[in-house]
Amino acid sequence: MRRRLRGLLGLAIGGLVLAACTDTLPQSSFNSAGDVAQQQKDLLIPIIVIATVIFVLVEGALVWFLYKYRHREGSEPLQVHGNSRLEIAWTIAPALILAIITVPTVSMIYALAKAPAGKSMTVYAVGHQWWWEFDYPDLNITTANELYIPDDTQVYVKLCAAGTTNSGTPVGAPCTVPAPAVGEAVVHSFWVPRLAGKQDVVPGRTNTMTIEANEPGVYPGQCAEFCGLSHAFMRFKVIAQTPTDFQAWVTNQQAEAPTPVAGSAADGGLQVFNTAGCIGCHTIGGVSEGIGGPNLTHFGARDCFAGCMLSVTEENLSKWLHDPASVKPGSFMPNLNLTDDQVTSLVAYLESLK
């Protein structure tokens, strides 16, 4: 019996640890790829092991008692009312286990709350309904839905919610000045499971967290706090690069948007962009200074748009430009009733913004 119990326990724990260590899913907290997520996982796994041991022992006792003391004809059980010493013991035992767990818990709470000490970079992550804006204040770059980071640097993320509040006041400071007025300012949560646990994005506050990637890769993330109609489509990607690649990306992003060749389809798109109303919300470096919508300066270099709900393809873009809200429920980008020709040239222009 005891041996079987031990075997079962070993199997359960082995299975769990194996599952945790061989996880390759794109957004799994067990597939950690950065120091913060790794620490959080390393704290959880021993606790899962302890919990599994307790689970097997207690459930084992339950099943064993039910079997051993099942009804037998003609026997009456001894009327045991309790045993204070035993009961005190099983009050203290869990207290001790919990006290042990508390120590690393509290020390890690404080460690994670600190601003990064070593090589670091500050990024503003701004939650809009329903997409993410990323600002690099020191590099003068603004982008959307794709957060590029170097893999040798701790990234200190400052979190703001942007939009209007109930009283009509735009909020978003200190992350965005001036504050955009498109969409409602609501609570979001910034979460890239493979790099770090989540932190809420609360209107009127600036929460902070540190993320870090150990190697180049694409790490999907997602808003984790219910934020309205398209909460499920508030996705994003963190793209970690080697320092050299990252520097190349920065240089490209800092440049103004490429001007299309006169007379090309993209040039027609630029005309549509300037006249159809896009410039009210969208900034394109050297072309427009709109606020509220995503900065499109290097849109053509991105893989995904609309809160990473869609990948950047001609088909998706034209569907989107015809009627955003039919693609993404509740989208605050208005339907501008563009003609097919206007859409085609706009798509060409957007794709040219490498």
Next chain:
Amino acid sequence: MSGMLKRPSATRGWWSWATTVDHKKIGIMYLFSAIFFFGVGGIEAMFIRMQLAGPNGHVVSEAVYNQIFTMHGLTMVFLVVMPLGAAFANYLMPLMVGARDVAFPRLNALGFWAFIGGGILMYSSFLLGGAPDGGWFGYPPNSVVSPGNGMTFYCLGLMVLGTASLISAINLATTIINLRAPGMTLMRMPVFVWMTLVTQFLLIFSLPIITVALVELLFDRRFGTLFFDPGAGGDPILWQHLFWLFGHPEVYILILPAFGIVSEVLPVFARKPLYGRPFVIFSGIAIGFMGFGVWAHHMFTAGLGPVANSAFGITTMLIAIPTGVKIFNWLGTLWKGDITFDTPLLYCVGFIALFIVGGLSGVMHAVVPSDYQQSDTYFVVAHFHYVLFGGALLGFIGGIYYWFPKMFGRMLSEKLGKVQFWIMFVGMNLTFFPMHMLGLQGMPRRIYTYARGMGWDLYNLMATVGAFMLAVGSLVFLWNLIVTFRKARSAVADPWDGRTLEWTMSSPPPGYNFAELPVVHSEDSFWHEKYSETRDGKLVRREPGPEPQSDDGSKVHMPSPSFWPLFVAGGVAIVAYGVIYGWPMVFFGAVVFAFGAFGWVLEPSSEE
């Protein structure tokens, strides 16, 4: 002085139910309302599971999905598990403490009808432009800016339901404190009564907090105040504190009555007294107190800072201790018992087995840094369904099987009960265990759909299959109820060899409960009338005592039925609608309310 309306006197038919002040009839009405709403909330759950069965699902739209998951949570918490607690407390507590009714019988009826009013208010929103869609937790600013009247119905419905619970809680607490039979000292009270008492105090102290929050949210939505508006100096975090300062005691409001049921059922079917009775009682009280000190563990990722996160992490670990004590004491009760596997025991054992899982995952949430990963994911959904479905609900179903003969004079089919148990037990684990993995693999809660290629497909499909099993199990239960009600009444007074006072009277008990109030000499007093214990703990059956008194109770004066609770509750509900539909309606509701209140006050004590 005569009243404004003739006091109703029907003893059968619809009117007898509508005007009753009998705690047993009110308990039965709570029970069937809860079963009804369980069906509704269950159908909502099935839509959620069908929508999430595979990636990019299209069973319902985003807008409808948000309403459905919001209403599923609200329904299961406020319209199923809370009224189940009220059902058992109402029906059984007076019988268990040896009282003829609750302290304020008409208030009891008001509590019930206000609960029905709140339920109608909530559900009518589906027909009046859309149900609440901001989650049961209703975080502003999203809940403030949510369009339509859904979240306004949420505020009003919860206020009315809260009022109903508060009325009922004050009544039940007073009854337990003041109306116990001679000799029924506090430490002789059945553990179910103890847990009910703690629950009522939790209600009394926590409901005003949510009411404050709801008033603020309602005013923000309806009258342009800016309590939660950061652009005007308000703060969304304020709501989170108020909501969870109610919301966490609420969890214990849901689970403590089930703790009580398990503590009553195990000794009966193990034929042994509850192991360490005082420990079980005191740990219940400890949980009640500590339940008010852990709320911010729902907000670990809200950015409260390391001091608050550490403090609430530690208090959350502490509350696991009295909870663990209960589990060990239940195991101690089974130890060396003589266990028969009748359905009530089966469900209560299922409760323990599943509650352990929920308790252990709860400790994982207390480990704050790893909660940063788990918070707002399916891991949390798994955790609280183990506690509230595997725990509270299985406990209540066990309670239904246990007390059904007492309430209705008929035994539910044991065979169907066992079939139901195994389908539900397997279905429950199949539905909710994979959600632990989904959460750790990065699936957030409350998302209407997910992309292909995230690796969540298999576990989601499993959960959906499990949900269908739960639906089948529920239908077996319904079938069992139908079959049983078609049988004649045949249950004996004491079918399980019970331990507490309710088993001394006929099944079902007469309207006046006790012809003569019992005198209590010990805990488990009925058991000790049947059995004595030798010094070394052997059980000896006593010679049957004299036949129970044959007094027919005709001299017992019981309160007459009353129309007024219906008017008062109706008035409250109409006022609530008026907050949305305009001042004339508020005025009309107020008139109905005032008419009811005056009639109530002027009502003669009985129709001579």
